[in-house]
Amino acid sequence: MAAYPHWPILVRYPQILELIHPVDHADIKIVESTKPLRPFVAAMFSYSPAWVRMLFAVRIVLAWLMRLENPSGDRRALTAEDVPMQVNGRLRFFRVVLAKANEYWLAEAADGHLRGILGVASEPLPQGRWRHHVMTLVSYQDQRGPIYFNLIRPFHHLLVWAMARAGAR
Numbered sequence: 001m002a003a004y005p006h007w008p009i010l011v012r013y014p015q016i017l018e019l020i021h022p023v024d025h026a027d028i029k030i031v032e033s034t035k036p037l038r039p040f041v042a043a044m045f046s047y048s049p050a051w052v053r054m055l056f057a058v059r060i061v062l063a064w065l066m067r068l069e070n071p072s073g074d075r076r077a078l079t080a081e082d083v084p085m086q087v088n089g090r091l092r093f094f095r096v097v098l099a100k101a102n103e104y105w106l107a108e109a110a111d112g113h114l115r116g117i118l119g120v121a122s123e124p125l126p127q128g129r130w131r132h133h134v135m136t137l138v139s140y141q142d143q144r145g146p147i148y149f150n151l152i153r154p155f156h157h158l159l160v161w162a163m164a165r166a167g168a169r
Helices: 008-012 014-019 037-046 050-065 144-168
Strands: 025-033 094-100 104-110 114-125 129-140
Touching: 008 014, 008 114, 014 094, 014 104, 014 114, 014 129, 025 144, 037 104, 037 114, 037 129, 037 144, 050 144, 094 114, 114 144, 129 144
Parallel strands: none
Antiparallel strands: 025 129, 094 104, 104 114, 114 129
16 A cells, blocks of 8 residues: 655645545656646546547457456547546546545546546646646455556556646647
8 A cells, every 4th residue: 555645736725635545656747737727637638639539449458357347438528628627527437536626636537446536726826827746546456456457557547648748739
């Protein structure tokens, strides 16, 4: 089990770490943008180039082999209004677990093998800019969790980094 991450943004929002225990994997990507939280999340989730669609197709096979659930891959473009800010709101296969306008948005995808939270904590900067902390928190639920996550880990980092950059554009 990994220790809780000690990211400075979590000092500001300690309630984020209360969402998941234990944390077996945690990472953060930080980008700056002129977009506030909801438009940033919408653009991030709208990112769907061919290589991402291919990764999701490969994931279908991996999920089948490991007997995991296989959530739909809705890849339509989203607007800020499509990003739910209420707990239990749905965005694709994620369920919102914590949200506060222009501050943070966290949603989980849970399956029998792991529980993952993808979230964004945003802080205003001068001149109408924002710093977005895109975080992933993962907790393994059974023995398939670390196997699955270690198989997808390199792609996870590439995908989330690319999504964060797309959200910032």
